[in-house]
Amino acid sequence: xxxxxxxxxxxxxxxxxxxxxxxxxMLGANRIRVRCADGTERTARIPGRMRKREWIRDGDLVLxxxxxxxxxxxxxxxxxxxxxxxxxxxxxxVS
Numbered sequence: 001x002x003x004x005x006x007x008x009x010x011x012x013x014x015x016x017x018x019x020x021x022x023x024x025x026m027l028g029a030n031r032i033r034v035r036c037a038d039g040t041e042r043t044a045r046i047p048g049r050m051r052k053r054e055w056i057r058d059g060d061l062v063l064x065x066x067x068x069x070x071x072x073x074x075x076x077x078x079x080x081x082x083x084x085x086x087x088x089x090x091x092x093x094v095s
Contacts, residue, residue, distance in 0.1 A: 008087040012078055014063055020094050021064045021074070023056060032056060034064055034074065037094070042066060044074040054079045061085040061094060 014020065021034035021044070030046045044064050046056060056062065056079055063078040080088065088094045 008084075008091055008093075011080070011084045011087055012063065013093075018063050018065045018077055020088070021062050023058050023060045023062060026056075026058060032076070034062065034076075036064060036066070036074070040071070042072055042074045044076050046076050050076060050079070061088065 019037045021036040021042070023032050024035050024041065025033040027033055027043065030051060032044050032046065033041060034044045035041050042064065044062070050056075056076070061080040061084075062076050063080070064074040065077050066074045085094070
Protein backbone atom coordinates (compact mmCIF):
# COMPACT_ATOMS: atom_id res chain seq x y z
CA UNK A 1 0.00 0.00 0.00
CA UNK A 2 1.25 3.50 -0.81
CA UNK A 3 2.39 5.91 1.88
CA UNK A 4 -0.70 7.40 3.56
CA UNK A 5 0.88 10.88 3.73
CA UNK A 6 0.64 11.15 -0.08
CA UNK A 7 -3.15 11.52 -0.12
CA UNK A 8 -6.06 12.61 2.08
CA UNK A 9 -6.08 11.09 5.55
CA UNK A 10 -7.79 7.70 5.75
CA UNK A 11 -8.15 7.29 1.97
CA UNK A 12 -6.46 4.35 0.22
CA UNK A 13 -4.05 5.52 -2.46
CA UNK A 14 -2.91 3.42 -5.45
CA UNK A 15 0.20 1.25 -5.39
CA UNK A 16 2.63 1.48 -8.30
CA UNK A 17 0.67 -1.04 -10.40
CA UNK A 18 -2.80 0.41 -9.62
CA UNK A 19 -4.68 3.45 -10.89
CA UNK A 20 -7.90 5.36 -10.37
CA UNK A 21 -10.82 4.64 -12.70
CA UNK A 22 -14.46 5.70 -13.08
CA UNK A 23 -17.18 3.16 -13.79
CA UNK A 24 -18.68 3.87 -17.21
CA UNK A 25 -21.00 0.91 -17.71
CA MET A 26 -22.17 -2.24 -15.94
CA LEU A 27 -21.68 -5.21 -18.28
CA GLY A 28 -23.09 -8.04 -16.15
CA ALA A 29 -21.42 -11.33 -15.18
CA ASN A 30 -19.28 -9.44 -12.59
CA ARG A 31 -17.71 -7.23 -15.24
CA ILE A 32 -17.72 -3.45 -15.66
CA ARG A 33 -16.36 -0.97 -18.20
CA VAL A 34 -14.07 1.64 -16.61
CA ARG A 35 -12.28 4.76 -17.85
CA CYS A 36 -8.83 4.74 -16.26
CA ALA A 37 -6.67 7.71 -15.24
CA ASP A 38 -4.39 7.07 -18.24
CA GLY A 39 -7.35 7.66 -20.60
CA THR A 40 -7.81 4.00 -21.56
CA GLU A 41 -11.19 2.26 -21.33
CA ARG A 42 -10.85 -1.23 -19.92
CA THR A 43 -13.10 -4.13 -19.03
CA ALA A 44 -12.65 -4.75 -15.31
CA ARG A 45 -13.53 -7.83 -13.32
CA ILE A 46 -15.12 -7.63 -9.86
CA PRO A 47 -13.38 -10.25 -7.68
CA GLY A 48 -15.29 -12.73 -5.52
CA ARG A 49 -14.22 -11.02 -2.29
CA MET A 50 -16.14 -7.89 -3.37
CA ARG A 51 -19.25 -9.49 -4.87
CA LYS A 52 -22.38 -8.88 -2.78
CA ARG A 53 -20.28 -7.03 -0.18
CA GLU A 54 -19.64 -3.80 -2.05
CA TRP A 55 -22.16 -2.69 -4.65
CA ILE A 56 -20.59 -0.92 -7.60
CA ARG A 57 -22.68 1.45 -9.75
CA ASP A 58 -22.17 3.69 -12.80
CA GLY A 59 -20.13 6.77 -11.92
CA ASP A 60 -18.38 5.20 -8.90
CA LEU A 61 -14.67 5.81 -8.39
CA VAL A 62 -12.69 2.58 -8.13
CA LEU A 63 -9.08 1.49 -7.92
CA UNK A 64 -8.07 -0.96 -10.66
CA UNK A 65 -5.00 -3.05 -11.41
CA UNK A 66 -4.48 -3.47 -15.20
CA UNK A 67 -3.41 -6.93 -16.33
CA UNK A 68 0.24 -7.25 -17.38
CA UNK A 69 -0.51 -9.64 -20.24
CA UNK A 70 -3.71 -8.00 -21.60
CA UNK A 71 -3.72 -4.21 -21.22
CA UNK A 72 -7.42 -3.77 -22.13
CA UNK A 73 -8.49 -5.69 -19.01
CA UNK A 74 -8.13 -5.05 -15.27
CA UNK A 75 -9.19 -6.20 -11.82
CA UNK A 76 -11.11 -3.99 -9.38
CA UNK A 77 -9.10 -3.66 -6.15
CA UNK A 78 -11.16 -1.13 -4.16
CA UNK A 79 -14.36 0.95 -4.40
CA UNK A 80 -14.30 4.44 -2.88
CA UNK A 81 -17.20 5.71 -0.80
CA UNK A 82 -18.71 8.98 -2.10
CA UNK A 83 -17.03 11.01 0.68
CA UNK A 84 -13.61 9.50 -0.15
CA UNK A 85 -14.12 10.17 -3.86
CA UNK A 86 -15.02 13.79 -3.09
CA UNK A 87 -11.81 14.22 -1.03
CA UNK A 88 -9.74 12.83 -3.91
CA UNK A 89 -11.43 15.13 -6.45
CA UNK A 90 -11.00 18.21 -4.22
CA UNK A 91 -7.34 17.34 -3.66
CA UNK A 92 -6.72 17.09 -7.41
CA UNK A 93 -5.77 13.40 -7.35
CA VAL A 94 -8.66 12.52 -9.71
CA SER A 95 -10.19 14.64 -12.47
